[in-house]
Amino acid sequence: MRTALEQAQAASRLGEVPVGAVVYDPATDQIIAQAHNQPVASHDPSAHAEMVALRRAAEAVGNYRLTGLDLYVTLEPCTMCAGAISHARIRRLVYGAADEKGGAVDHGVRFFKSPSCHWKPDVGRGVLAAESGALLKDFFQARRASRSRG
Numbered sequence: 001m002r003t004a005l006e007q008a009q010a011a012s013r014l015g016e017v018p019v020g021a022v023v024y025d026p027a028t029d030q031i032i033a034q035a036h037n038q039p040v041a042s043h044d045p046s047a048h049a050e051m052v053a054l055r056r057a058a059e060a061v062g063n064y065r066l067t068g069l070d071l072y073v074t075l076e077p078c079t080m081c082a083g084a085i086s087h088a089r090i091r092r093l094v095y096g097a098a099d100e101k102g103g104a105v106d107h108g109v110r111f112f113k114s115p116s117c118h119w120k121p122d123v124g125r126g127v128l129a130a131e132s133g134a135l136l137k138d139f140f141q142a143r144r145a146s147r148s149r150g
Contacts, residue, residue, distance in 0.1 A: 083111065
């Protein structure tokens with residue numbers, strides 16, 4: 001999760017919402033892929049940290065199924081990302097900060113509890129949540145402050 005936080009900090013420095021993600025192989029103790037939010041820079045609304053990390057991991061292992069791999073992300077995934085996590089067959093999802101507005105794991109649609117969800121990862125919650133939440137809070141406070149000055 002520390003690497004995911006580093007990715008979130010990188011996103012913030014680039015003006016992207018500070019969310020980071022890491023795909024990890026517990027069998028080899030290796031990080032397979034890492035990414036941060038980049039929809040603004042890439043002009044791609046699907047370029048959430050999770051989506052980019054899953055794409056990179058699939059490329060690295062040569063398979064769109066990422067069974068046996070874990071995904072660490074600094075913010076509770078949205079519906080789009082939860083769907084991709086399910087399709088990729090991620091073994092375990094671990095997220096930091098809860099997202100009461102846009103989250104889809106423990107908030108909103110609770111995607112993994114939906115009857116249309118075909119694969120449900122084990123879920124860990126709240127890992128480095130304070131640090132993850134502080135990054136987001138600081139980012140949006142700074143953004144609001146700059147808008148009020150301009």
